[in-house]
Amino acid sequence: MISLGGIDLAIIAIYFLAVLAIGLYLKRFAQSGEDFFLAGREMTAWVAGLSFVSANLGSLELLGWAGSAYQYGILAAHWYWIGAIPAMLFLGIVMMPFYYISKTHSVPGYLRLRFGPAASALSATTFAAMTILMSGVNMYAMAVVMKVMLGWNIHFSIWISSLTVGIYVAAGGLYSAIFNEVLQFFLIWLGALLVPILGLIETGGWSGMVSRIQRNFPGQDFTHLWSTLGRFQDNPMGMHWTGIVFGLGAVLSMGYWTTDFLVVQRVLAAKDLRSAKLAPVIGSFFKMAVPLIVILPGLLGLAVLPDRLVAESALQPGQHSYNEVLPLMLARYFGPGLLGLGVTALVAGFMAGMAGNVSAFATVWTYDIYRPFLRKTAPDAHYVSMGRWCTIIGLVVSIGTAYLAMGFASIMDYVQALFSFFIAPLFGTVILGMLWKRVTPAAGFCGLLAGTLSSVAMFFVVKFDPSALSIIALSTHAKALAEDMYRALWSFLINVIVTVMVTFVTKPKPGSDLKGLVYGLTKIPMEGELTWFARPALWAAVALVVLLLLQRIFW
């Protein structure tokens, strides 16, 4: 445990005051529903892009993936590269036109236009549950930071941070969330980047780090991205390349980055279609760089930390868990002042993660559950008021879910399990609905229901009968993350199969009802009038080339 000096506490206090002041300042600009829930739809591509990637870069990401990098090695970087970049580019270039042109407030809102109220209600309900659970994870991650670094009381940390988030989001809505996400983006980078810089200086560069890891963990390969994925038992993750390519790259990441409303909401706030298409492309470049401040500190932890870290569930007194690797690295290199900045970066990440979840929850509850099913006609101000109350209620409920997260071996196992329940099946429904006009409303609902239920069922089957892992994850050597990837893949396929089968026995919507919603029936503005360097497609191609180069370098 480390003790913070006066200057560190001042840095943390200034951050709290700044976000509160910004939230209260923005309250005057968040009067209508469009302002409160979608920040007026007037963000530039850069603000939307940074917010898009920051909404996903909470303390959960920092702590969870740094812990996963310590546990699984560089394989964790797959979640930043093949497990993010193709999906972000697909969202920007292929899917965003449909979301943006339909002028929907949310992903469940798109499903209501495309498939009707049943599919929308199902997706809104599961999404609302997921955001609350995710908020809880963020709180837990925060409690870990406070426990390890400061010895602060867990309840005190949770309530002070939650109260601050509640005030600024309830005041400024998505404006506050986005402004603070941009602020957090800078704090996280500038607060965490020193760890890999100093770590690489200490180990003598990348090769020095690798040789130290080999010395500390003989016979294990933590530093190759693809070459150990030929067999489940050859890598620390118990993963096979098919799980990464098909489960993560083709299904789970596509589902997360294209249908998780928490991130999509940021892009819907863009001021025009070009900005909406460009925002995920801009975000993809920053996303590719995040392993520098998340994965590399985890690897450096393997090289320089004197004590072995263990899973949360196996923790003995005096030991530290995987999730604590980043705080331990901060404590190793940071003195007064920098320590305050590092802790503030983590606090900012936590609060932005919370803010993202509660603002998305407030939007989906208000627009996709409350308005269509409980109170159809009310003045706009009523829905804004409902959004503000939802923010507070969502935070209070999510405090309860923080304790659920504590039972998992690592934070990311819990998160990936949630995604495989709700996000992977949803992707099947959205993508089929966007690209195939024949899909019927009944098929959309049945496919989504079947995919979600089958995913949850697979999770519990393995919990009660671990031998089922050899069927669901193709190997008894598969570990939690690998199991999540395959569960996501199967639930997606089940969704697609059920959707296609039901489509052929039910009546489709007439084409006139699908204009602006489906490929082939939607007029998408061309980019021909833009100069070549302003075209989102060009920058998407550049991002893909950089991605391929990274795979080659760390193969």
Next chain:
Amino acid sequence: MKDHAIIPVWFFVGVLLVIYGVLILASGLAEWSGPGPIVLASMHAPVWWGALLIVIGLFYCAAFGGGKKNRSKTSR
């Protein structure tokens, strides 16, 4: 489209970074002769990192502060 004189988010970023930079640089200078028991303490990271924060912060303050408030929400 509504007109709002809203301060750009980049200005808030700049102000916060300048404040943090000054505090971190000052703490680095204050313990120059006797740095704490951390690894690589001799590199005096707070000094040059604090200076870097000040430079970045001043850039954003200059580019987006003062009379350069947004004309409308669109230029945010």
